[in-house]
Amino acid sequence: MQNNINQIAALMANSRSTTVVTGAGISTEAGIPDFRGPEGIYRKLGEDKVMRIINIDTFRQRPELFYEFYREHFKLAEVAPGRAHYVLAELEARNYIHGVVTQNIDGLHQKAGSKNVIPVHGTADRFVCQKYHCGAVYDASTALSSPELVPRCEKCGGVLKPDVVLFGESIQNFMDAQDSILSAQLLIVIGSSLTVYPLAGFVRAFDSFTQDLVILNKGPTSMDHAARVKIDAPGTTGAVLEQIAALLPERGRA
Numbered sequence: 608m609q610n611n612i613n614q615i616a617a618l619m620a621n622s623r624s625t626t627v628v629t630g631a632g633i634s635t636e637a638g639i640p641d642f643r644g645p646e647g648i649y650r651k652l653g654e655d656k657v658m659r660i661i662n663i664d665t666f667r668q669r670p671e672l673f674y675e676f677y678r679e680h681f682k683l684a685e686v687a688p689g690r691a692h693y694v695l696a697e698l699e700a701r702n703y704i705h706g707v708v709t710q711n712i713d714g715l716h717q718k719a720g721s722k723n724v725i726p727v728h729g730t731a732d733r734f735v736c737q738k739y740h741c742g743a744v745y746d747a748s749t750a751l752s753s754p755e756l757v758p759r760c761e762k763c764g765g766v767l768k769p770d771v772v773l774f775g776e777s778i779q780n781f782m783d784a785q786d787s788i789l790s791a792q793l794l795i796v797i798g799s800s801l802t803v804y805p806l807a808g809f810v811r812a813f814d815s816f817t818q819d820l821v822i823l824n825k826g827p828t829s830m831d832h833a834a835r836v837k838i839d840a841p842g843t844t845g846a847v848l849e850q851i852a853a854l855l856p857e858r859g860r861a
């Protein structure tokens with residue numbers, strides 16, 4: 608383990624451009640369950656059911672069903688970032704991380720102070736009116752404080768949608784995410800099983816012969832075979848990142 612930590616610190620120290628890819632697993636230590644883990648909704652309710660409900664067709668055709676589920680399972684607003692989010696923000700400020708591509712919708716990287724964040728699945732903080740030509744934007748606390756199950760726009764009465772990518776929708780920031788991953792000298796994947804596409808496809812296309820791939824994940828990922836270093840997160844991922852950060856000399860702040 609210490610050997611792996613030393614190796615990751617050395618790779619970071621030698622890298623001119625490091626991108627971090629994060630999935631739901633980086634936020635479990637902050638208190639948000641992932642979908643696939645023991646507390647996750649895939650385990651509790653079944654993946655098929657979840658995919659049918661948080662789906663753009665269900666949202667459009669049966670918004671009550673969507674919102675019943677969303678209000679119960681997506682309470683992200685009160686959660687504070689975990690150690691892992693703070694260490695990544697610190698390493699960006701110290702010029703060791705150049706961008707974070709995240710599948711998460713919880714906004715915890717931004718709350719922790721990361722500046723160059725590329726969210727591909729949107730953000731649960733914003734709600735947008737779906738009525739043609741309206742597009743009014745609301746913050747989550749305003750939208751979800753609506754006494755009606757399905758929140759509506761105060762201006763036009765249109766249905767509000769959380770600004771998150773539902774099943775059946777295209778990801779956001781496709782090109783920026785792809786560029787940031789493919790052009791990195793060092794790619795560090797944290798808390799993702801690398802099974803959710805298209806992000807998993809970008810990591811698959813990353814050339815691990817000429818570039819270095821590091822994975823910090825509890826359990827297997829689809830790219831373990833290509834990783835220079837894999838840490839299967841014994842203990843906590845936040846603590847592992849703190850140990851790596853402590854080994855890195857000052858580099859001049861970004």
Ligand code: NAD
Nearest residue numbers: 630631632634641642643710711712713798799800824825
């Ligand atoms: P995923 O496929 O990326 O799996 C998460 C991975 O993280 C799993 O392999 C799990 O074993 C690992 N993990 C859990 N705790 C960890 C820890 N402390 N340290 C390191 N690794 C850890 O993601 P998913 O759970 O299948 O979710 C699918 C998609 O749903 C995500 O890509 C995301 O868009 C969305 N989602 C977002 C959030 C969030 O915003 N916090 C939470 C759940 C799901």
